Structure formats: structure tokens, C-alpha cells
Amino acid sequence: MESFLLFLTVSLSWVVVSGLSSSEFIYPNFTASNLRFIDSSGSFLFSRNGTFKASMLNPGTQQTNFYLCVVHVASNIIIWSANHDAPISNSGEMSLTVNGIAITDRDGSFKWATPPLKSSVSLLQLTEMGSLVLLDQLNETLWESFDYPTDTVVIGQHLPVGIVLSSAVSNSDLSTGDYRLAITASDAILQWRGMTYWKLSMDINAYVNLNYAVEYMALNQTGLWLLGKNGSVVIIQVNLFPSDFRIAKLDDSGQFIVSSFPAAAQKQEFVGPVDECQIPFICGRIGLCADDTASDTPVCSCPSNFRASSQNTKSCVPSDDLNSLPVACNSTYINSGLNLSSVSYLGLGYGVDYFANDFAMPVKYGVNLSTCQDLCSADCSCLGVFFENLSGSCYVLENALGSIMSSTTSDDDRLGFIKTLVKDSPANFGGNNSSSSQTQDFPLVALVLLPFTGFFLLVVMGFFWWRRSRLAKTGTGKLGYQTSPSSGNLDAFSIPGLPIRFEYKELDAATDNFKTQIGSGGFGAVFKGTLPDKSLVAVKKITSLGVQGKNEFCTEIAVIGNVHHVNLVKLKGFCAEGRQRLLVYEYMNRGSLDRSLFGNGPVLEWQERVEIALGTARGLAYLHRGCQQKIIHCDVKPENILLHDHFHAKISDFGLSKLLTPEQSSLFTTMRGTRGYLAPEWLTNSAISDKTDVYSFGMVLFELVSGRKNCSPRTQSHSMDKDNSGCGHSSSSSGRGLVYFPLYALEMHELGRYLELADPRLEGRVNSEEVEKLVRVALCCVHEEPALRPNMVSVVGMLEGDFPLSEPIVESLNFLRFYGRRFAEASTIEETNGQSDTMLYQQANTACTSSISGSNVILSYVSSQQISGAR
Template identity: 70%
Template sequence: MGCLLFLLCVFLSCTFVHGITYIEFIYPNFTASNLKFIDSTGTFLFSHNGTFKAAMFNPDGQQTNFYLCVIHAESNTITWSANRDDPVSNSGKMSLSVNGILITDQDGNFKWSTSPFQSLVSALQLTETGNLILLDQFNGSLWESFRNPTDTIVIGQKLPVGTLLSSSVSSSDLSIGDYKLALRASDTLLQWQNMTYWKLSMGANAYKNSNSAVEFMSINQTGLYLFGQNSTVVVIQVNLSPSEFRIAKLDDSGQFIVRSLSGTNLKPEFVGPVDKCKIPFVCGRLGLCSNGAASGNPVCSCPSNFHVSSLNSTDCVPSDDSYSLPVSCNSINNTSDGSSSLVSYLGLGYGIVYFANDFTMPVKYTLNLSLCQDLCSGDCSCLGIFYEHSSSSCYVLQNKLGSVILSTRSDDDQVGFVKILVGSPPPSGTSQAFRFPIVALVLLPFTGLFLLLAMGFIWWKISKISKTRKVKLDSSTSPSGDLEAFMIPGLPIRFDYAELEAATDNFKTLIGSGGFGSVYKGSLPDKTLVAVKKVTNSGAGGKQDFCTEIAIIGNIHHVNLVKLRGFCAQGSERLLVYEYMNRGSLDRTLFGNGPVLEWQERVDIALGAARGLAYLHSGCQKKIIHCDVKPENILLHDNFQAKISDFGLSKLLSPEQSSLFTTMRGTRGYLAPEWLTSSVITDKTDVYSFGMVLLEIVSGRKNCSLQTQSHSIDEDKSGVGHSSSSSVLGLVYFPMFALEMYEQGRYLELADLRLEGRVTIEEVERLVCVALCCVHEEPSLRPNMVSVVGMLEGETPLAHPRLESLNFLRFYGRRFTEASTIEENNGEENFILYPQVNASLTNTKSSSSPISSYFVSSEQVSGPR
């Protein structure tokens, strides 16, 4: 009898510990951990026929990092993972509730969750294609793993334009690595540190069939394809042997590999790049990569004048210990600007090339080597140069150095140089007799200074404690307190007010302001620079609404969108913490008195902004309409990389909600005509605003401003324009002027005069045509942002504007001129933007409204800053 009781107890305990594995569906109030389902390696759910499984899994059998994964059962290959950057132990839990999926560690601390939904979750399904889907009560999809890819896509999955795949750090560490796969409207790119190192079209088996804009990438039983025009056109194809199962993965090595099932293993069938020396960091920083003749594997060494670093065996450093490599001014670890060091250069020699030079344009043409080095010396983000003698071209290496490659081409005439710092020699000739007086002279005033600093620190600390207590008191007296912030899954890092106050040195450095509040520069304890926005006009009514909106935007990630790092909702305070953009906003660069933006820089900025908007409109799970696209909300980072800001504070619209959105938003000068006619606000509203911004990028002036206008531009046979006559100063409504010049084919008169002929008529024509197409009065005639990206890239045929839908610009222009003339007579400088008339916008008759209703002051042209 005792034996029977013992066996029954063992059976019940095993049932309790190990749990039950489910087929296809699980339902809310379910939890799983690796420890609970240890007999099946953490597996708690199988697809209908067992092709895929979901598990709390530890890759490579290590016992520290566990992730929620979707796994191809036969090959035991991970195809998707959730908490990549926040692994848990074997007792960490995945919980399914009516609010979604939540992953917590053994102490119950938040690690990862799905975004908030408008409907309750009824079930979690694992399909036979490997798609993990959250379903509502009507079996509608609320969330899918296919829409949130990690490093892999499978048959049946689409990767839309604007979406990224991110490599893992290693096969056992699924944290996001340094390599990205980016799908563009013209091709698929592999990138490292925002630098391209391979394109799909370069693959040996890749064939380009069309110049149509790419809409998505997918794989099937016959190969890999880039599709356009609603799946009707194959833009690029990679034909492969027929296979019932295959995956495409961005490997942790930096290679993009397509594999098919052979037995129980996945066999590589397509790899890019094939040459591993083309992988940017294959040999570490400044490591010299050469191909091994026998093995085909890369052989790593150091260039002459360099040796392996004692701190990191994969990096190379100068052999002379008196030399050091500078740290980019954009690096969060930079502690020295090298002001006490002499800048010099170490040559890499001929026959050594850099991966990025095949995918970037030189920063300058037709200059000598010395001037190329001077360009780099004056730029703290520049870490080295490559100089091409045949074209006198200068390439710069910025922000982070990768590996260099031993070239096998005999026609390479590039020579590389790495910037180095030569430390200042120590002072000499100081005799023993003078040491005491010098020390005394230094220490005596220093002691007094120290006392002053100590007293100042004590006063600052008292003030800080007092303000912190006030904030906490405000919080404690709030009806809802701060606890509800923890009830919302998917929130980014939550900061205390005191933390952000310290990070910004009591909000000392103001770097911008706008309709939603002021922005301050800050530095977190790990030295990461951030921009902290004090929100003063949040659309969210209460703290709960505010946190819900932050949870949604905190999960939106794109290379051309400013990343939200965290937030603070304490008492009455609302703060947002963004990544810091070191070059500021586009308006300051474009309209300021600094160095003129070159044409290619303008094109890159326009492309980046267009890609960011395209992702908001079509790449997110739910469409986001920005509603306030303007130069102030386009921020610039390294290499003038453009990122859209303030998108998180716009309305989040579903198709059903868009017709209900009628609240006036945005900034005068960039508002689409539909704002004035109570028409439906759609993503085409952002397209209009982008078109207005694009015209300003072309001209380098505000669309409504006092402008210098040249009346004579000569063109040589190459199509390059040269200003050759005097200019006059006048008030110009630039969109109307652009329309007139478009009709006459006089595109070069629209380009920024400061470019002084460094742009061709074809280049200006492309941007002007795109801009005018974007500002059509009729929203349905405007292209979507994906098409805009394709036209700017040159991969989509250039559309031509419809003149009948642009006549309203003439109306605005005439009113602008009339208004400007009247106000000039009064000694004021005011500009017309959108006349408030009841007649049609294209009606050229005068309104009965007082003339003053047509004006806003010049200070309001761009809205608050």
C-alpha cells in the first residue's frame, strides 16, 4: 500500500512540474517555462502537423539564456525569437493573457511583451508555416510573428519594404548584432554601422527582371524573390532547386544564407557575400583579410605598421606605442577630443581596399591627397581616408573602423591612411629646486577653488532633494499614482524624474522646442547622449493614456525614425527620452549659415525622410500618420542620416478611425489643402507636407520667404548650370515659382545658388517632379511614400505632375504677392500661407474676407521651435 501511494505521488509531481504540450492553440491564463516543460526542452506548443514548435528554449544547450522561440522541429532550427535582448533563466515565464504575451524573469520582472491591442486576446495559434498569431474572439489577427521578423524568414512569410532583419550576436546569444538586412525599393542590402557591404543583385544566381519598385521579399519552393506591383511583377529572382522547406537567414557571421532541408539538416544553397573578406568586421578593427587559397576561409593579419592589440586579440593597433587611434566624436565611449595630441596619418599602402568604398560616393572629387587628409583632420567623426589617384577622389572612413581587404585586382589605385594621435611629449628641463614653489603656487589657489566648488555642490544637492520631494509629493497626491504604468505591457525603459533631471544637469542645455514641448541634451550614467523632451501639450488625457501611447511607439523601430529610449510619467511630469541626433534638425542645416549642403547630401536626406514616412504608413502593424512633417521634425545623425521625429505624438489611426480624425494639426506652410475643407485626413496628407519639404531641400530656402532669385543661368553642354548674372531680391512663393519653371523646363533656376553649378539639370528635375507630384491638390493623385522612395532612388519611372491639380499654387502665389506688397507698405514683413476662403481653392476671385485674414507673421511660418 505504501509503494502505491509513493508511485502516485511521483506521478502527480511529474504531471505538475513538466506540464502538457499543446497542439496548434493555447488560451489565456496559460504560463510556460523551460523548467515546467523540461521533458520537451521547453516546448509547450506544436503546429497542427508538428512541423514547428514553440518553446522557452536555450540555444546551443547553454544554461543561462532562455528565449521564447519558434523552432522548425525536424532540423531544430530557430526561425523567430521574442526576448532577444532580454533572455531569462530556465525558470523565466511566458504568460498568455487577454492582453497578449508577457515574458518575465524568475522574480516577475518585465522582460518583453507584445504591444497593446484594441481587442482582447482569445487564443494563441502556431500555424504550419511557423507563424505565431494572437487571435481575437472573431479569429481575427491581432499580432503575428511574421510581421515582427528577427533574423529569418520562411516559406509563406513576406518581408515588406522598410523592414529589417537583424543578426544575432552568436548562435547561443540571440541579442541583436551589428549586421542588418534592409529591403529597399530597388534591392536588398546588407549593412554594418549603416554602411552597405553587399546587395542581392550582386549574387551569382540573382537576375533583375524589372525596374518596378520592390514591395516585399519572400521565398517559396522554387527560390527567393523580390515582388512589386501587388505581387504581379518579379523585380529580382534567385532560382534554386525545388524544395518543400527552406529558410532565408541573416547569419551571425554577417552572411545572408538561404538553406533548404536535406534529411534532418538545413543545407546552404545561396550565400551572400560569398567572399567572407567582404564582411565588414570579419577580422576585427583594421584587421587585414586575405582569402585562404586552400580552405577558402579568410586569413586575418595586421597591415604593416600595425600589430595585434593586447586588449582585444581581433583588433589591430599602431606598432609604435606613442601613436593611438582616435575615438569618433559620435561614440558614446569618447572621453578625449584629442586636443592635446597631434593628428597624423599611418599609411596602409597600395593593394588594400575598404568594403564600404564600393557602395559610397567620394566626399570630394578633383583634390589632392593633402587636401583629402585636411578634410579628415577637421572632422572628429573621420577616422581615416582612402585616396584614388586616377580620379583624384577622396573617401572618408567615419565613426567606426572595420576590417580592410587585401585586393586581388591589379587596377586598384586607391591608397588608405588611418588617422592617428601622436601624444604630446612630457615637459623637460624642470629642475628639483623649482618643484616646491610650483606645487605651492598651484595648490594654494586650488584649495580655495575646491572649497567654492564644495559649497556649490552642497547647495545644488539641497535644491535637487527639495525638487525631488516636490515631484514625489505631486505623485503621491495624484488620484491614480504611478502604479498603472507597470500594468501596460510593452513599455520602454521607465525613468524617474530625478534621473532625467541629473542626466540633463537640471535641464540646462536647451537644444530645441516645438508644439509638444522643449528638448534638452542629456547624458545617461553609461555616457550615452540622449535628447529629453518635456511634453507640455500631450494629446493623451491621463497617465494611463499617455503610457499606452508610449508602449505603442516604443515598439516601432526603423533606421530613419528617431528611437524612443524611455519615458517618465511621474506626478504631473511627462518626459520622453530619445536617441541624440548630433547634427540637429534639417532646418538649422538647410537654412542656417553653416557649410552648404551638397546635392548628394540633400538627396540622401530626402531619401531617408521618405523611407521613414513609408515605414510609418505601410511598414507598421497599424498605420501611423505623422501630420506634422517639416524640416524641424527631420533630424540628422552621422553622414547626414535623416530620421523622422515626433511621429510618436501623432494620432495612431486604423482605417476605420481615419474618417473620424478632423482635429486641426500640423504647421502652416506644410498643411495640405484638405485640412481647410474638412476632408478626410489620410497618409496622403503627409505626402503633401513631404513635397513642400522637398522643394525647400532643392532651393535651400523657406517656401514662403525673402529669396535671392537669379534671372540668368547658363548651361554648358554637360547640362551643368552656372550662374552668370546679377540677382535680385524679392518675395517669392517658391512652390508657384517651381511650377512655372517646371512648365518652362528651367529646372536649374530652382536649385540652391550656393551650389554654384555642382548639380545637373537632370538631378534637379527628378526632385522637382517628385515634389510637385506630392503636392497635388487632389490627394488621390499624390503618390504613396513607397512610390516616392522608388522615384528618388531612380528605380521607379519618374512620374510627371498633373498641371490641372497644381493651379491652386498660382492662387496661393498671387495672394502671397499681394499680401506681401501691402504689408511692405506698412513696414512689416508678413507672409500669406493658406487663405481662409469659402470658395474653391482654385478660384482666383478675391474673397470678401478682410485682407488681414490672409496673413500670418513670418515668425509663424514654421510653427514653434
């Protein structure tokens, strides 16, 4: 043993004196600096196979700042740095002692050290995975760099909840930048100065299962994973092509990038966010970011009322020098010599948004713009506001201002305003008589001019009234083209992506004067038609919308018409003449799902139901994640799922809320959808997201399983056993009452009795495992908390069998028991008062969607057609 220790001592002395690097291990007492080693990169330790090296390194081209780094040799990428916020000179030193690692500069000043350790250090190892590890004499780990990540994670490394990645300032300055990647209990999120601007779960490539809490993020040879339950459950999964080595790095640009290294060449595999305009400081303070489709790179400019700063070209300042930008909760401007009199707001114009608005809740709902601005004026941390006209939602921009981005949604009505400090104009003292005279003469001039001004305005108003009357008689629209059926000027304007324009007389002839009505709903009636080429169409005659200008109407039609998917009903054309607004869809010969599922025709077989569920899920997944502009349907129900040959399912009425006028939208957003399918967040003023559609889809799944409405009177064919839920279940075929099927499905899930939930008309042509699959997916979709619901991409994966079935979280489904009690109350009222089944159904169906989490929100009875889209 003594001979072995002597050999180690001699070997160590040789390494230190000669300045040669070591392989895998070094021992106390060891000292390294960039100048002490022959290797020009300052490397002093390599992993066993030479995959990684530890170096005293000056990254980039700069020659002044040196850091203790771990570097991937093949790519020369730094995966970890110790003293990133305290660089040293080239003669600064890293020392390994029995107490750990310490870094000091040339003058002996302390820069960085490992924390206090529980025992003495015996050696420092650089593992083949890239981690620096301090070990004691029993070979137990005292400290390792993997537990203190900087901006990078590699294969084999875990990033647990509560630990963040922080970006560097630049490739040559490794000090902590402004961007963070944090792992939460349900997601991986990117933040800038505490404000979220991206979530992994929202990425189209992410498969999400939120039934368990996230514990850590990890990379492996097949992808990026968020794992829970000690690594046994996948929460979020991003599948990538197999690779033996990859890194996940929070770049100094603000993007989270996963790269692999085939043949030592770096290859980007995953980037978030993909749209660089969503990066908070991409164009500097108040810089306006727009996508350049030609070069696929962002273009920076300044919004209206702002110009480029002469001091910082990546920031914008008010165009008017009388306005200045305040500093959050900083009162230095009060003593700066500027005579500041008031707070003002500069508008950013239409078509812009802020990166944080989609991730933050409004500070107030249902207020006006003036109140929103007053809230900001009273808060020194507030630097601006965004205001939604329709909902009266007030969003505040606090503490720091990032870049503004061009809005990606055509119906975005958020208006942005930047808070400014208005300087007083210098007072004129000392006998400026001409100015004083002008001020005194102003009232006299006004008295002379105002009567003439009023007369002129009356003449102008009369002219426009006369012109409007004349145009109404001649049938000429305000955009300058004819609105009569014989118009030949419908092409007077051009909007890219528009489907076929039909003249009104063509559709009148195609439908035989709108003779055969095949559906109706809140937007209007639907008629069967035959075009001259003998193709069948469904013509939706929109009657309940206010008349929009043709240009606005056609712009929205262009958006809807460009959405193409095998599971979405195709919009073939439109008509906009005078006050007429019609949409022409492909004809679906089997009608809507509710007719096949709840009607008296042939029963839908189980496999047909599964195919309908899968087709609907695929269509919704495309609307949420496949479209250029994300579309939330908001009214998923059997009436809006149409069937074609072989029961091929297609979703209808997506995007029709775009056609509402602002006045109608303010009402429409208050209660959108149909009772029985409404998600709880509609009734609690919570944010509406794609998870709202997921809830409605879950309710449709229940109905596919049972073959009846979720909120329906109890009938002989759907009798259920008496239980303790208080829901009025009874095996008596003659009993009267109501059954709330989602609650019954939850109870049977808890008992494992899935086959009892299947439509009895199937008469055993389905097994328990098949029913269990749809019931479990449905229960996961209707979790009360939107964050716990899977996205539609994950739903498709579970239905197809490519993704393991999630386990419903009972705690998030207990609200169904409350709904069941409301049903029981309605049944009791019916039995004691002898009310009709119709009135009972109305009361209980209202109860079905008007009570959330024990808080009663009483809604008046409204028919589904009044609040739902057209069939």
C-alpha cells in the first residue's frame, strides 16, 4: 500500500511540474491555470475515452476572461462552467485540495469554490458522460457538476424540478444572461426576467400525459423527456432520431435547442420557440418583430409613435421628444431636472401583441381602457398595458419592456399602449406679447369660425346620407363593386387563398330556391344543393350575423378556406352579395353524428364508433397544432361531427366565430358552445384554450360509448342500478328521473366494471378492454383543471395505441359528483311536484353545466341552437 501511494505521489508531482494533462482522475493537491499546461486550450483532465475535457478556457476570441469548463471534445462545445459569473485572468488558478475545488485570480482574490463537503476529497474524476465528480476515500460522491448545471444538459444528466438552466450573455461571455429554462410540476418553460414566453407542452412535437407530476427532465438516445414517479412515467415526450450523443442548450439567443452530433457535425433537432419573434428581446426594447417569409428571419423595426434610439440601435423610444420612458419603480427622474407633469400612453397600433400576454392572466376583467390605464398609472412597476376590447381584459407589462411582435391571429383585438412621462413645455416669461395676444384672441376667433364649421359639417353629413341612399337603391357596395346577383365586379379586390366565389343566383338555383333544409343552428340554416357539375353541396345561409363589409368577411373566409384536413369539412366556396352571406361546403351524405348515434336507424357498431372518435381527434389535433393559425373550435359536439361514406368523420363549423361582428362577439364569448359539452372554465371566467375543446371531445366520447346523451332522461333501454351517489339511478324501467352518464362512467371506472357502460344495443359485440380504452381517455379529457387534460395529439396517440393510456386523476373528477347531486335534486323536484319530463330535462341539463367546483352559477335555460354553431 505504501509503495502504491509513493507511486501516485511521484506521478502527481510529474504531472504538476511538467504541465501535462491527466486521464480521468487527478488528486489533491493539484493546481492548474491556462499558463501551466502545454495544451494551448488549457486542458488538464480528460475523460477515460477522451470524449470530454476539463480546461481553463477563454471562449470565443477574447483573451481576458478565463473559466473552468467541461468541453465536449468532438464539437468543442462547453457543457458546463464553474466560475461563469466570476472570470479570472490567464494566470488565475484552479486548486484541488482535500476541501474541494477553489478558483482564485492572480492576486489571490477568491472567485469560486465548491460548497462545504461532508468528508475529505480523495480524487476528482471527469466521467465519460461529462460530469466532474469529487469522491472520498470510500469512492462515495461528495459533489458533482451535473447537480449544478449552467446552460446545458447532456445525455445521462437530470434537470430536476426547482433547478434552472440560465443562458450565457454570449458565446464569449459566460456570465448569467436574462433567459431561464425552468422545470415545473407539469412542464418545461422558458422565461425572460420572470415572464414566461414558451412551454414545451405547447410544441406540436410534444406528446403530453399530465396525470402525474413532473420530477425531472432528461435526454437519452431517442429524445427529450419529462419524467415522473421516479422516472417510471413519461409526462412529456419529444421523440428524436436515435443518436449516441446530444445536448439540450439554452442558447444566449433565448431559444432552447436540442442538437445531436452525427460524425462530429452538429445537427439541430428541436428548437423552442420556433418563431423567433416570440423571443422576448429579439428586437430590443419596444422593437417590433415581423417574420420575413422570404428569408425566414425576423425583421426588426419600431412601431408607430416610436423611432430607433440613437444610443441603442436595438431599442425604440418615443418619436416625440416630449415623451420619455419611465424606469420601473425608480424615482430618479423626479430629481433629474425634467419638469414632468403627467403620465401618458402611446398606442402601438393594431396587429401587434406582446410575448407574455398568452402566458399571463389579465389583472382585471370587464373594465374599459381608461380603467386599465389608470391601474398602470398607479403602479410604478407597470410600463405599459394591452387591452382586449371584447372581453375588457387588462394585461400589464411590468418591470421590463421586451420586444413587440406582429400579431399572428387575424381576429386579435388586443391594443397595446406604452406608458410615458410627458415633459412640460418651457413656460414663456418676460414679455412675449405676441404669444399673449394670440392666447387672448383665441376665444374671439373661435366664436367667428365655429358657426361656419358647424354649417360645413352639416353639408358634408347631408351629402354622405344622400350618397348612401343612392347606393342602396342601385345596389353598389361601399367598396365600389356591385352587390346585386348580376354583379360582374366581385373581382374588384383580391384576397389570397379565397375559395370559389358564387353569385347568389347560382346558389339559389343550386338549392332550388333553398327548398331542402338539412340542418339548422345558431349561425343559420343549411340546405342541400346541386352544382352545375352535378356535385352535391351543403349551403349554409348565414342569417344571424350582422352584415360585415365584404373585405372583412372575405378575409376571414380566406383563413377558414385554407384549412385543409381529411377530418375537416371542406369549405368549397362562398357568396357575399348585398346583405347575403352564404358558405358552400362539401356534402356529407350520412349527416351529423347525433342522428346516427341517437336516432332510430341501424345501431353504430363499436369499430365504427372508434373510427369516428379517432377521426374527430385527428381533426381537432390539426386545428390546434397543424394549422398556420391555431383554431379553437369551441363547440365540439355530435351535431358538428359529420359523417360520409363508411362513417368517415369530419368536423364542421370550425372558425365560424371569426364571422361574428364585434357586438355579437362580446355576447358570444360569454357563452360559447352547447350545454352538456361546456368546459368548466367557460363559467369561471378562466382562460379559454385548446384544452376547452379537449373537454368537449371527452363528453362526445362518453356518448359514443353509451349511445345516448350524457344529460338525458332515464329510459328502459338505459336503466342503471341503484347506488349511493345520489344520482337517482334505478333498475326500474318505469322509473322517472335523470342519469348523468359521466359520473356513472367515473363510478364504474373506480369499480373496474367497464362493460356495463357500453351501449346495450351492441348486445355484447364489444369487450371490456375496448370500452375501458375509450372511457379512460374520456375521463382524462374531462379533468376539471385544463392543465391536467391531455392535448389532442396525445389523445390521438392513446386512441391509436402508440401512446400508453393515461390514468384518470380522481381528485380532478370529483366535480362530476357535484353535477350528479344537481341531477338528483332535479329528480326529487320532478317526483314531488309532478313536473313534465321536458321541464325536468331543462332544469337538470342547466345544472349539468352551471355549477363548477361547488360554486353555483345559475344560468337561464337557453336552447342549444341559440348558443351553438349551425349544423
